[in-house]
Amino acid sequence: xxxxxxxxxxxxxxxxxxxxxxxxxxxxxxxxxxxxxxxxxxxxxxxxxxxxxxxxxxxxxxxxxxxxxxxxxxxxxxxxxxxxxxxxxxxxxxxxxxxxxxxxxxxxxxxxxxxxxxxxxxxxxxxxxxxxxxxxxxxxxxxxxxxxxxxxxxxxxxxxxxxxxxxxxxxxxxxxxxxxxxxxxxxxxxxxxxxxxxxxxxxxxxxxxxxxxxxxxxx
Amino acid sequence: xxxxxxxxxxxxxxxxxxxxxxxxxxxxxxxxxxxxxxxxxxxxxxxxxxxxxxxxxxxxxxxxxxxxxxxxxxxxxxxxxxxxxxxxxxxxxxxxxxxxxxxxxxxxxxxxxxxxxxxxxxxxxxxxxxxxxxxxxxxxxxxxxxxxxxxxxxxxxxxxxxxxxxxxxxxxxxxxxxxxxxxxxxxxxxxxxxxxxxxxxxxxxxxxxxxxxxxxxxxxxxxxxxxxxxxxxxxxxx
Numbered sequence: 001x002x003x004x005x006x007x008x009x010x011x012x013x014x015x016x017x018x019x020x021x022x023x024x025x026x027x028x029x030x031x032x033x034x035x036x037x038x039x040x041x042x043x044x045x046x047x048x049x050x051x052x053x054x055x056x057x058x059x060x061x062x063x064x065x066x067x068x069x070x071x072x073x074x075x076x077x078x079x080x081x082x083x084x085x086x087x088x089x090x091x092x093x094x095x096x097x098x099x100x101x102x103x104x105x106x107x108x109x110x111x112x113x114x115x116x117x118x119x120x121x122x123x124x125x126x127x128x129x130x131x132x133x134x135x136x137x138x139x140x141x142x143x144x145x146x147x148x149x150x151x152x153x154x155x156x157x158x159x160x161x162x163x164x165x166x167x168x169x170x171x172x173x174x175x176x177x178x179x180x181x182x183x184x185x186x187x188x189x190x191x192x193x194x195x196x197x198x199x200x201x202x203x204x205x206x207x208x209x210x211x212x213x214x215x216x217x218x219x
Numbered sequence: 220x221x222x223x224x225x226x227x228x229x230x231x232x233x234x235x236x237x238x239x240x241x242x243x244x245x246x247x248x249x250x251x252x253x254x255x256x257x258x259x260x261x262x263x264x265x266x267x268x269x270x271x272x273x274x275x276x277x278x279x280x281x282x283x284x285x286x287x288x289x290x291x292x293x294x295x296x297x298x299x300x301x302x303x304x305x306x307x308x309x310x311x312x313x314x315x316x317x318x319x320x321x322x323x324x325x326x327x328x329x330x331x332x333x334x335x336x337x338x339x340x341x342x343x344x345x346x347x348x349x350x351x352x353x354x355x356x357x358x359x360x361x362x363x364x365x366x367x368x369x370x371x372x373x374x375x376x377x378x379x380x381x382x383x384x385x386x387x388x389x390x391x392x393x394x395x396x397x398x399x400x401x402x403x404x405x406x407x408x409x410x411x412x413x414x415x416x417x418x419x420x421x422x423x424x425x426x427x428x429x430x431x432x433x434x435x436x437x438x439x440x441x442x443x444x445x446x447x448x449x450x451x452x453x454x455x456x457x
Binding site for chain 2: 058063064075083115126130136163164165
């Protein structure tokens with residue numbers, strides 16, 4: 001299975017029935033496709049709606065109904081639309097139960113970086129969008145990312161890039177492992193098939209402890 | 220009082236160096252006709268304020284202003300969707316100032332509602348607190364975000380009447396009612412100009428008190444086909 005699909009499938013298992021959930025763009029968007037049986041969530045789109053559904057077919061689109069990526073979406077029965085101030089009251093005010101966000105880097109203090117790639121000194125893109133509000137306000141923050149990039153591990157002792165939130169991450173899901181962020185630091189809880197704790201250590205800069213019962217990666 | 224005006228009359232008021240808020244979110248709920256007219260007029264050195272940047276990969280929405288080199292500064296939560304803007308930023312042709320999206324809308328709301336600023340925990344411990352006052356209340360740290368005002372707000376509604384009452388539709392409401400409050404001169408572009416009384420009172424999303432001018436935008440039929448074409452062209456709708 002492709003790394004991105006594994007991560008999305010595993011992140012979906014962090015959600016529970018009845019939650020209000022905000023999914024970030026990219027890998028997290030796919031999480032909606034892999035919700036376990038019996039788990040129904042209300043999806044929020046930060047540009048101003050709750051309870052949205054899939055992309056409509058051509059001919060069923062509405063010019064005034066789109067997600068935070070500008071893509072047409074459908075509204076499900078029970079949906080609500082609202083302005084951006086209300087949308088961020090929902091986010092900052094603790095009314096979002098969980099958010100799944102893509103990360104560029106995470107670290108052992110629960111920091112996450114996902115908004116600022118340096119273009120030149122003091123110049124960053126693309127910007128945080130709603131991510132800083134989400135990590136500050138959502139009750140559970142699930143960070144998703146591939147464990148390593150060409151330049152090495154992305155699970156660090158300390159994020160190199162400017163952070164999106166300080167000590168805000170609850171769970172880290174990569175294609176190799178799952179870590180819980182605890183007050184004492186990272187704890188390895190799951191390992192992908194065919195890998196050992198040593199494999200994870202060699203692919204990870206961050207310090208971590210190993211849970212008493214590390215279980216196979218749940219797909 | 221009749222606030223219905225021709226778009227040309229309104230655009231005449233916009234000068235080089237103006238600060239302008241644009242409603243909309245990646246082009247959805249954006250005042251497309253007003254943007255076209257601003258491009259036609261060619262006013263320069265604009266500071267533009269928008270929740271996010273232009274719809275990706277298309278000459279559309281505020282993207283046209285970068286193409287025509289009219290922007291001096293962008294104030295936003297996200298710039299990355301408009302490659303041209305990011306390129307101009309990298310080259311030092313434009314400035315970008317970022318705020319978290321929730322803070323940006325509250326700054327604008329504060330400007331329009333007589334508040335001296337807002338306190339938010341968003342961004343504490345990040346670059347967002349640099350140069351800003353922080354206040355601790357009951358053991359929790361907050362950043363003081365100051366009001367953000369503009370000379371003009373161009374917003375987009377569904378229906379508008381000559382009092383300036385505006386009705387919105389769907390998710391296209393996004394930043395429009397917030398920005399309507401935050402500028403000295405708010406222009407509402409609407410799909411349909413209706414008689415006073417045609418918008419039921421409880422459907423008024425922005426009371427006319429915030430609006431200086433109401434202009435005819437694309438009709439709803441035109442509006443529908445513009446977005447269908449955009450989404451088909453960019454592969455989002457099949």
